[in-house]
Amino acid sequence: MMEYAWLIPVMPAIAFFFLATAGRRLPNWSAIAATGTMAAGFIIFWFVLADWLSMESLPAVKAFGFSIDWMKAGGSTFTWGMVIDPISLVMLGLVTAAALGIQIYTWSYMAHEPRFTWFFAVHSLFAAAMLTLVMADNLLLLYIAWELVGICSYLLIGFFYERRSAAEAAKKAFITTRIGDVGLLIGILLLFAKTGTFELSAIFALVENGGLSDTVITAAAVLFFLGAIGKSAQFPLHVWLPDAMEGPTPVSALVHSATMVVAGVYLVARMFPFYEHSESAALMVTLIGAFTAIGAAAIALVVTDIKRILAYSTLTDLGFMMFALGAGSVTAGMFHLLVHGFSKAILFLAAGSISHGSGQTDIRQMGGLWRKMPITAVIFGIGALSLGGIPPFGGFFSKDEVITAVFDGRGLFFMSIALLIGFMKALYMGRVFFAVFFGKLKPENEDAHESPVVMLAPMLVFAFLALTIGFVALNYTDAYQGFGYFVFAGEHQEAFHLNKGIAIGSIALAVSGFILTWLAYVQGSLKTEPIIRRFSGVHRVLINKYYVDEVYQWVIDKVVLVFGRFIAFFDRAFINDIGVNGTGAIATTTGRLMRYVQSGKLYTYAMGMVVGFLGLALAWWVS
Amino acid sequence: MDASAVAFTFLAVLILGGALGVVTTRNVAHAALFLLLSLASISGIFILLVAEFLALVQILIYGGAITIVLLFALMLTRAEEFSNVRDNPQWAVAAVAALSIFGVLGGVILNNKLDTQELAGPSLEELGTELFTNWVVPFEIASLVLLVALIGAIILARASDVEESQDAGLASSSRTDTDGQSREGRS
C-alpha cells in the first residue's frame, strides 16, 4: 500500500482540476468532489500507516521512498519522488484529517457564498500542495509545493477580495512569506551548487559523513530557517499571521492548524540533520522560537478580538515548536505540532461557530454564551484546556514533552522560559474561554443560537482527538512503543517519559493560570483594570503589537519607497529613454536609411548574393 | 591530340558560344535557340564522360521539353517586344562580377588538381538498380515535387482566367500605381 501513497496528494489535486474546470457548470458537485477526494486521501493514509506499522524492525527502517524521473538537464536528473517516514506520516495524518473535517464544516459555514465552488477548489489545491510538501523527497519538489502553499494561502486569505482589508491581508501574507521564501530558495540553490543534487537522502548522507563544510551547513540551515520564519510566522516575519484572520474562518482553521504555518516547522524538522550539525543555527532557532512565543503570548493576553487571540496563540505555539526543535528534539516538536493542529482547529472552528451564532467577534461583547451554545462551549473548552496544558488533554503531554526536551537540550534557564510560556498559554486560554462563555449574558446576545450539526460534527471529532491524542505518546505495543519511538531524528528514540518535577511544576502553573483568569473574568474578585492602569505603557505597547507593523510601514515609506522612486527615475531616464527608446530610435533610423537598399528589382538582389559569395571567397582566401 | 580531346574542344566551343549567345543576344527567340545549341552540346560532353543515359535525358528534357516550354511562354506573352530586349543598367557590374566568379572558381580548380581514375561509367542497369534501391525515397520525393509543381503551375495559370473579370479593375489600378512610381523613380 505504501507505494500508493502518492495518491494522497493526487486526490485533492484531482478535485482542484475538476472544480477549476467543470465546477462552474456543476456547482452542486463541488462540495462532494472536494470532500470525497479528501476522504479518499484520508482513507489511503490509514492504509499507508497500517502498512508502515506492520513493517518488521521498525526502528531500523528510517524511510520508505520511491521516485520517477522528471527531467534531465546538464547532467543532473530531477525526479518526482515521495518519501514516507514518521515525520511525513504525522503530517499526512494531520493534514488529511484537518482538511477533511474543515471541508465538512464548510458545507454549512460557506453555504451562502457565491464563490462556494472556488473555495473548495482552492481549498483542495491547498491540501494537495501541503501533502506534496510533506512527502517530497527532494528539495525541488518541496520548493514547488512550498510556493503552491503560499499562493493558495494568498487566494484563500483574500477570498473576500471585495473587502479592501482582506485583499490587503492577502497581499501582506504573500509578500511577507516571500521574503522568507527567497531565503529558502537561496538555501536550496546553495545546496545544489555544493552537492549537485536535490535529493534529501543524498544531501543528508553528505551532512552525516562530513561531505559538506560546517560553513555551508550553517548557511543552509539559517537560510532554510529563514523560509520557516516566513511560513511559520516567526519574529520578525510574523506580521502576516494575525492579519490572515481576514479570510473565512475555515481558512483560518486550516492555515493555523495543519497547512500553511506548520510548513515551516515541518521544514525545520525535515532538515533536522543540518541543525544537529550546526549548533549556532540550532541556537538561532531556539532563540527566535522562544522570543516569538513570549512576545506573541503577551499580545494574546491583551487583544480582545477572539480570532486575534487565537492567532497570537498560534504564534506562541509555533514559537514553542521551534523552541523544541532548536533544543534538539524532533519528537517534541512534531508531537506538539500534531496536538496543536487538532486543538487549534477546534478553537478556530468553534470561534467561527460563535461568531456565526452570535455575530460578535470582540470578547468584551460576549459572556455567558454557554447557555446559548453549550456544545460549542464544551468543544471550545476542550481546545482551550488542551492548549492551556491541563491533563489529560493532548496539549499537556506535548507541552510537557517540549519542556522536558528543552531541559535536556538547553538546560535550566531555557526550561524556565518554556515554563513561563506554558503559564502564559494557560492565562490567555483561560481568559478567552471564561470571557466568552461565562459571566453575564449580554442583552444583545439573547438571540444567539447553536450552530447546525454539519458544523458541530467535525468539531466534535476534533475535540475527541484533542482530548485523546496525547495518549499516542504512550507505549502500547512492542511494534509501536510510543510516539518517541515512532518519530525521531537525530536524538535517540525513546519512550515518552514524564519528568515528575517538571510535570508537577507545569501543571501547577497551568492550573494557576486558569484559576487566575477564572477569578478575573467569572468570579470577579480580581480586577483587570487596575493592572492595566498600572502598566498602561506596557499595555499600549502590547495592544499595538510592539509597533512592528508601524516600524515596517515607516521603513517602507521612508526607505523602500524613496529608494524605489530613485530606481523609478533611473528606470525612466536611463533604462527607458536611453536604453529602450534609444535602441529603438537607432533601429528606426537605420531602417529608414537602409530601406533605400530595397529597390524591389530582382537583379539588385541577385547582385547582392553574388557580391556576398565573392566576399566569402575573399575572406576564405585571406584567412 | 586524341579524338576525345578534339571532340571535347569542339563541344566546349559550342557550349560556351551558345551560352554567350544566350546572354548577349537581344532577340529572345534567338536566345532560346542558342540555349538549345548549348544544352545539346552538353549532352555530347555527357557521352564523352561515359554517361549515355544522361545524354539521352539531357536531349529529351532540356532540348525537347524545357526549350519548347520557353518558346511557348514567348508565344503567349508580348512577342513584339522580344525581338529587341534591353539589358538592365547594371550589366557592366554584372560582367565584372561574373568574371570574378570565374576567376575564383578557376583559381580553386587549377590550384587543386585532383587525382583521377580511369574514365568509366556505369551501365544503364547499374544506374537503374541504384536509383530504385538506395535512392528510391528521394526519387519518390522528386516525383512528388514534379506533381506539386505541375498542379501549382496549372493553378497559377488558370486562376487568372477565372478571376479575370474581378481582377480587371484591380489590375488596372495597380498598374497605374506602378507606372506612377516607376516614372518617379526614373526622374
Add this chain to the structure above:
Amino acid sequence: MELYHVEMLSAALFAIGIYGVLARRNAVMILMSIELVLNAVNINAVAYAAFLDPGRLVGQVITIFVITVAAAEVGLAMAIILRLYRTRATANVDEADSMKW
C-alpha cells in the same frame, strides 16, 4: 581530356549563366541563364562521377534529380511569368518592383 578541363568548362558556363542572371531584364532570359547555371553544375557532377567516384554512380543520380527539379522549376516559373504578364502586361523583372520601400 582531364578532369580540370571539364571543371574549367563548367566554371566558365557557370560564370556566363551568372552574368545572364545579373544583366538581363526579361524574366524569360533570366530563366534561360538559370538553366545554364544548372547545367554547369550537372557537367561538374557527371565529371566527378566519371573521374572520382569508385562506384561512378552518385554524380549521375544527383544529375537526374537536378534535371527533375529544373523541369519543375521551369514549369512553375513559366506559370508565374504568364501571370505577371497578365496582371502587369510586362515580362520585365524591374517593372514588378512593388515589394520595395
